[in-house]
Amino acid sequence: MIAASSVKRWPGWVLLVFVVAGCLAYGVTRDAGARTPEERVEEISKQLACPICNGETVYESRNTASASIRAEIKNQVSATDASDDAIIAYIVQQFGAKTQLLPRASGxxxxxxxxxxxxxxxxxxxxxxxxxxxxxxxxxxxxxxxxxxxxxxxxxxxxxxxxxxxx
Amino acid sequence: MLAEGLNGLLGHTALIIGFAASLFGALALIAAIRLRNERLIKTVMPYGWLALGGAVLAVVVMERGLITRDWQLAYVQRVGSRDTPALFNFTALWSALEGSILLWLLLLAVYTAIIMHRYRARLADPLVGWALVVMFFVTAFFFFLALGPTDAFRAGATPDFTACCKGPNPLLQNHVLVLFHPPILYLGYVGFTVPFAFAIAALVTGRVGEGWLVETRRWALFAWGFLTVGIVLGGWWSYEVLGWGGVWGWDPVENASFLPWLTGTAYIHSVMVQERRGMLRVWNLSLLVATFSLTILGTFLTRSGVVNSVHAFSDSTIGPFLLGAFGVVVLVSLGLIAWRGDRLRSPGAIDSPISREGAFLANNVLLALFAFVILLGTVFPLIVEAKDNRKIAVGSPFFDTMSQPIGLVLLFLMAVAPALPWRKASGELLRDRLFWPAWCGAGTLALSVFLGATGLAPLLAFTFAGFAGGASIRQLVLATRRQGYRGLLGRTNGGMVVHLGVIIIAVALAASNSYTRSAEFTVMKGETVSFAGHTFTVLDVVDFTTPRTVGIKAEISIDGGQAYAPAISKYTAFGMDVPTPSVKSSFVEDIYLTLENGSKPSTGEAKIKVFIKPMVVWLWVGGMLCAFGTLLAAFPGKNRRRPTDAVSAPIPLDEVSSV
Structure with missing residues (x-):
C-alpha cells in the first residue's frame, strides 16, 4: 500500500513544507491593517483589572471605576502617540497596582x-x-x-x- | 424570626430522612459486605430509594415555596419576588448557594439510585457494593450540607418588602439559558462521582485490574459530555447577556468548571492505554480522584467567598466543610493508592514514544499541566494575599499567554495521534498516513491567508486544526468505508466526531478572539454610519418600561435590511443595568450590537457599539458536534475485541531485540 502511493514520498512532503512556510511567512509579516481607536482601547483595557471588583477586566466591568479608566485610556489613545504598553504602565501608575492584571515577572x-x-x-x-x-x-x-x-x-x-x- | 411553616417543616423532614437513609444505606452495605450477608444486602435498596425520595421532596417543596411565594422561607425572600416571571421563578431554585446545593443533591441522589438499580443483581459483588457505599457517603455529605451550613429551609425574618424579595440577580432572570446551563453543568460535575466511586471501590477491594474501568467507561463519557455541553452553553449565555461580546473570561468559576473538564478529558484518553496495555493504573486512578476532588475544590473556591468573581454567591459557612471534604477525599484516595501500591504496579512497557500510547501519554501530560497552570493562576492571588497581605489579580492575559502554546500542541497531537498505531510506528507508515491530513492543514492555512488572516498564533491554530480535522476525517472515512454507518459508532470513531467538534471550537475561538473588529458611534435617529463594510441605520430610539425594568431600546437596520434592537434595561429593584445585545448571526460572522449608557431617546441620540466577530456560530456548532460524538462513542462499535485478542501484529523478534 505504501509503495503504491508514490506521491506521498518526499517530493510531496517537501512541497508541503514550502507551502506552509511560505503562507506562514506571508501571513505573519503582512500588515494587519489599522486599528480603530476603540479597538486599541479594548485591547488595552483587556490587559487591566477593574480595581474594585476582583476578577473582571476593565473591559468587561461596567462600574464607574472601570468607566473612568476606560475614559483615561481613550484620552491617552487619542491625545498621545504612546504605545499600548506605555499606556498600560501609565494607568497602573495612575490607578494603582490593583489594576495590574498580568502578574509581574519579578519578585x-x-x-x-x-x-x-x-x-x-x-x-x-x-x-x-x-x-x-x-x-x-x-x-x-x-x-x-x-x-x-x-x-x-x-x-x-x-x-x-x-x-x-x-x- | 418567623415560625417554621409547612414548607420549612416538610423540607427539613425530607432532608433528615434523606440524610439518615443514605448514611444507614452506606453502613448497612459495609456491614453486609464484611459479613457476606445476602439478606442484609437486600435491605440496602430501600435506603437508596428513600434518599432519592428525600432529595426529590426537598426540591419539590422548595419549588412549591418559590411558586406560592412562601415568604416564611428565608431563601424565598432572597431569590423570590412577587413579579418574577414563572420561568425565572422556577430557575430561582439554583440562583443562590442553598438552592444550588439542593439541585446538586437531587442529581447525586438520582445518579446513586440509577447505579443501585442498574447493578441491583450484583450488589453482593464487593466492587459494586463499595462503589455504592462511596456514592451513599457523598450523598450523605451533601444532605448534611443542605441541612446545616446551607440550610435552604431556614425560616426568615418578617419580610420588609421595601428591602427584600427582589427576585434573583438580574443576570439570572433575563435569558432562557439559565434553565439549561446550570443543570447540565451539574450533571457533568456530579456524574464524575460514579467513576470516582468505582475507582475507590477498586482500591478497597484490591481489584485494580481493568474490570472497574469497563464498568465506568460509559459513565465517565456521559459525565464528560454533559460537562462539555454545560461549559459551551455557559459561553453562549455569557455572549448573549453580558454585552461585551465574549464567551470566556477566565473567571474563577469558569476555571472551576474547566479544571475537571481537563482532567476528565485526560482520563477518557489514558483509560484506553490501561484497557489495551494494562498500564498507567495509578495515573488513571489519580485522574479520577483529581477530577472529583477538583469539582469539590472548585465549589469551595467559588462558593465560600475566598475568591471573588462575577459568579460567586455571597459568603457562607460552607467553606470549611467543602475544604474538609476535599482534604478527606485526597487523603483517603492517596492512602488507598499507597496501600495498594504493590497491585498497582503495571506489568507492561511503552515501547516507543512514537505510538498511540505514547501520544496519549503526551496528551495526558499536557492536559495535566494545563489543569495545573490554571489552578495555579486561579489560587495565586490567595497565595500572594496570604504571604504579603496585598491583593493582586491574575486574569485573562496570564491565562491566554499560558493556554495558547498548550492548546497549539494539543491540536498538533490531535492531528498525529489518530494515525499512530499501538506499540510502535515507522517513519514510512507516518509518511503515508499523515500525508493527506497534513495537506488539509496546509490547505487550511493557505485559505485563511487568502481570506486575510494574520498573526502567528491564529495561523498556526488554523494549520494544526486543518491537519487534525484531516486526520479525524481520514479515520472516519476509513471506518465507514469498511463498516458503513456503523463506522461512526464506538469509542474511536465517535471520539473522532468529538475531535472534529473540539477542532471547530478551537478555530472559532482563534478567529473570533483574533479578528474581532469593533467601534463605538453616537448616531442621531435617521442617520447611518458605516463600519467594516456594513452600514448601520438608527431607525428609532425609545424608552420602554416593564413591570420590573425601565430601559432604552434602539432599532438599528443593518445594511438597510431587517432591524435589530439592542437595549439596556435597569432592573429597578436592584438599580442594576443589564445590557441586551442584539446579534445578527451568519456562518461567516456575527454582527453584535449593544446600546451604551448615555443614549437619549428625548433627542433621538443613540450610543451604539458594534462588534464584528467572525465565526462565532461555529462555537455552538462545535459544541453540538461534541455532544453528538459523545453519544456515538457510547454505542458499542462493531468489532469489540476480546481481552485476549492480539492488539497489533506481532513484532518480529529480531526487530524487538534490536531496540
Whole structure:
C-alpha cells in the first residue's frame, strides 16, 4: 500500500513544507491593517483589572471605576502617540497596582510564571526516564513458555464459548 | 424570626430522612459486605430509594415555596419576588448557594439510585457494593450540607418588602439559558462521582485490574459530555447577556468548571492505554480522584467567598466543610493508592514514544499541566494575599499567554495521534498516513491567508486544526468505508466526531478572539454610519418600561435590511443595568450590537457599539458536534475485541531485540 502511493514520498512532503512556510511567512509579516481607536482601547483595557471588583477586566466591568479608566485610556489613545504598553504602565501608575492584571515577572509574583515552566521540565524529564526504563526492560519479549500459556488460555476460552453458544 | 411553616417543616423532614437513609444505606452495605450477608444486602435498596425520595421532596417543596411565594422561607425572600416571571421563578431554585446545593443533591441522589438499580443483581459483588457505599457517603455529605451550613429551609425574618424579595440577580432572570446551563453543568460535575466511586471501590477491594474501568467507561463519557455541553452553553449565555461580546473570561468559576473538564478529558484518553496495555493504573486512578476532588475544590473556591468573581454567591459557612471534604477525599484516595501500591504496579512497557500510547501519554501530560497552570493562576492571588497581605489579580492575559502554546500542541497531537498505531510506528507508515491530513492543514492555512488572516498564533491554530480535522476525517472515512454507518459508532470513531467538534471550537475561538473588529458611534435617529463594510441605520430610539425594568431600546437596520434592537434595561429593584445585545448571526460572522449608557431617546441620540466577530456560530456548532460524538462513542462499535485478542501484529523478534 505504501509503495503504491508514490506521491506521498518526499517530493510531496517537501512541497508541503514550502507551502506552509511560505503562507506562514506571508501571513505573519503582512500588515494587519489599522486599528480603530476603540479597538486599541479594548485591547488595552483587556490587559487591566477593574480595581474594585476582583476578577473582571476593565473591559468587561461596567462600574464607574472601570468607566473612568476606560475614559483615561481613550484620552491617552487619542491625545498621545504612546504605545499600548506605555499606556498600560501609565494607568497602573495612575490607578494603582490593583489594576495590574498580568502578574509581574519579578519578585514573588514571578513564581506564577516560573512554576509552570518547572512543571513542564519535570514532566519532560519524568517522561524521558520512564521511556528509558521501559526501553531497558525489554524482557517483555514473549518466550516459548509465554506463548504456550496464551495458547492454552485462548483454547480454554474458545472451549468455554463453544459450550455456551447462547451468549 | 418567623415560625417554621409547612414548607420549612416538610423540607427539613425530607432532608433528615434523606440524610439518615443514605448514611444507614452506606453502613448497612459495609456491614453486609464484611459479613457476606445476602439478606442484609437486600435491605440496602430501600435506603437508596428513600434518599432519592428525600432529595426529590426537598426540591419539590422548595419549588412549591418559590411558586406560592412562601415568604416564611428565608431563601424565598432572597431569590423570590412577587413579579418574577414563572420561568425565572422556577430557575430561582439554583440562583443562590442553598438552592444550588439542593439541585446538586437531587442529581447525586438520582445518579446513586440509577447505579443501585442498574447493578441491583450484583450488589453482593464487593466492587459494586463499595462503589455504592462511596456514592451513599457523598450523598450523605451533601444532605448534611443542605441541612446545616446551607440550610435552604431556614425560616426568615418578617419580610420588609421595601428591602427584600427582589427576585434573583438580574443576570439570572433575563435569558432562557439559565434553565439549561446550570443543570447540565451539574450533571457533568456530579456524574464524575460514579467513576470516582468505582475507582475507590477498586482500591478497597484490591481489584485494580481493568474490570472497574469497563464498568465506568460509559459513565465517565456521559459525565464528560454533559460537562462539555454545560461549559459551551455557559459561553453562549455569557455572549448573549453580558454585552461585551465574549464567551470566556477566565473567571474563577469558569476555571472551576474547566479544571475537571481537563482532567476528565485526560482520563477518557489514558483509560484506553490501561484497557489495551494494562498500564498507567495509578495515573488513571489519580485522574479520577483529581477530577472529583477538583469539582469539590472548585465549589469551595467559588462558593465560600475566598475568591471573588462575577459568579460567586455571597459568603457562607460552607467553606470549611467543602475544604474538609476535599482534604478527606485526597487523603483517603492517596492512602488507598499507597496501600495498594504493590497491585498497582503495571506489568507492561511503552515501547516507543512514537505510538498511540505514547501520544496519549503526551496528551495526558499536557492536559495535566494545563489543569495545573490554571489552578495555579486561579489560587495565586490567595497565595500572594496570604504571604504579603496585598491583593493582586491574575486574569485573562496570564491565562491566554499560558493556554495558547498548550492548546497549539494539543491540536498538533490531535492531528498525529489518530494515525499512530499501538506499540510502535515507522517513519514510512507516518509518511503515508499523515500525508493527506497534513495537506488539509496546509490547505487550511493557505485559505485563511487568502481570506486575510494574520498573526502567528491564529495561523498556526488554523494549520494544526486543518491537519487534525484531516486526520479525524481520514479515520472516519476509513471506518465507514469498511463498516458503513456503523463506522461512526464506538469509542474511536465517535471520539473522532468529538475531535472534529473540539477542532471547530478551537478555530472559532482563534478567529473570533483574533479578528474581532469593533467601534463605538453616537448616531442621531435617521442617520447611518458605516463600519467594516456594513452600514448601520438608527431607525428609532425609545424608552420602554416593564413591570420590573425601565430601559432604552434602539432599532438599528443593518445594511438597510431587517432591524435589530439592542437595549439596556435597569432592573429597578436592584438599580442594576443589564445590557441586551442584539446579534445578527451568519456562518461567516456575527454582527453584535449593544446600546451604551448615555443614549437619549428625548433627542433621538443613540450610543451604539458594534462588534464584528467572525465565526462565532461555529462555537455552538462545535459544541453540538461534541455532544453528538459523545453519544456515538457510547454505542458499542462493531468489532469489540476480546481481552485476549492480539492488539497489533506481532513484532518480529529480531526487530524487538534490536531496540
Amino acid at each position: 514573588f509574583e514571578s513564581l506564577v510564571w516560573v512554576i509552570p515552566g518547572v512543571a513542564l521540565v519535570c514532566a519532560g524529564v519524568g517522561l524521558f526516564f520512564s521511556f528509558r526504563k521501559w526501553r531497558t526492560n525489554v524482557d517483555t519479549v514473549p518466550d516459548a513458555a509465554d506463548r504456550a500459556r496464551v495458547d492454552a488460555a485462548l483454547a480454554a476460552e474458545d472451549a468455554a464459548a463453544a459450550e455456551e453458544p447462547a451468549s
